[in-house]
Amino acid sequence: MDKNKVTPTQPLVVRIFHWGFALSMVMIVLTGFELHSPFTFLAFNYGNVFVVHMTFAWLALGFVSLRIVDAFIRKDTSFIPKLSDFRGFVGVLAYYLFLRDSLPPGEKYNSGQKFIFFSWFIVFAVATLLGIATYFMGEYLVWVWRLVGGWQIVRTVKFLAAVYFSATILVHIYLSFTEDLSRLQAMITGYERQEP
Numbered sequence: 001m002d003k004n005k006v007t008p009t010q011p012l013v014v015r016i017f018h019w020g021f022a023l024s025m026v027m028i029v030l031t032g033f034e035l036h037s038p039f040t041f042l043a044f045n046y047g048n049v050f051v052v053h054m055t056f057a058w059l060a061l062g063f064v065s066l067r068i069v070d071a072f073i074r075k076d077t078s079f080i081p082k083l084s085d086f087r088g089f090v091g092v093l094a095y096y097l098f099l100r101d102s103l104p105p106g107e108k109y110n111s112g113q114k115f116i117f118f119s120w121f122i123v124f125a126v127a128t129l130l131g132i133a134t135y136f137m138g139e140y141l142v143w144v145w146r147l148v149g150g151w152q153i154v155r156t157v158k159f160l161a162a163v164y165f166s167a168t169i170l171v172h173i174y175l176s177f178t179e180d181l182s183r184l185q186a187m188i189t190g191y192e193r194q195e196p
Contacts, residue, residue: 024060
């Protein structure tokens with residue numbers, strides 16, 4: 001008899017969102033950096049890069065919308081930080097900095113994961129609004145760039161959002177491969193192998 005128990009932890013909608021959003025964000029960030037400051041040695045056509053950027057931006061918006069609707073339907077608040085997560089974050093941070101042997105007990109996602117996942121929704125919403133305002137270049141949504149402080153500030157905020165996504169996605173990938181591979185298995189198959 002197998003000592004490990006396999007339990008369903010990630011519904012199909014969450015897995016579709018995860019992989020679709022992941023691919024979309026990688027493409028948005030890469031093409032965004034290229035649009036911001038083109039690499040001369042690559043010699044990509046600016047128009048083609050822009051089309052790819054916009055295509056994946058709309059796809060990402062669709063995946064985020066899917067996840068939000070799914071969260072409302074299933075009443076899933078597992079990725080939203082609670083007050084207790086602020087208290088528990090110190091223990092999570094101590095674990096990741098090798099100052100304690102184990103993660104503090106928690107829910108489906110630990111405090112650090114919740115903060116990063118929820119911040120992605122916030123940063124994505126801000127970057128999307130600024131991206132749409134940039135696309136129309138002042139013809140519509142003029143109040144957005146006036147509120148932010150001008151086009152250069154809009155460009156800077158969008159660039160910093162791309163840097164933030166790059167850094168946190170790399171941390172997420174690193175922890176996925178080094179922490180618990182059963183969590184990665186669950187994001188592929190939907191099922192997680194758990195110790196008895």
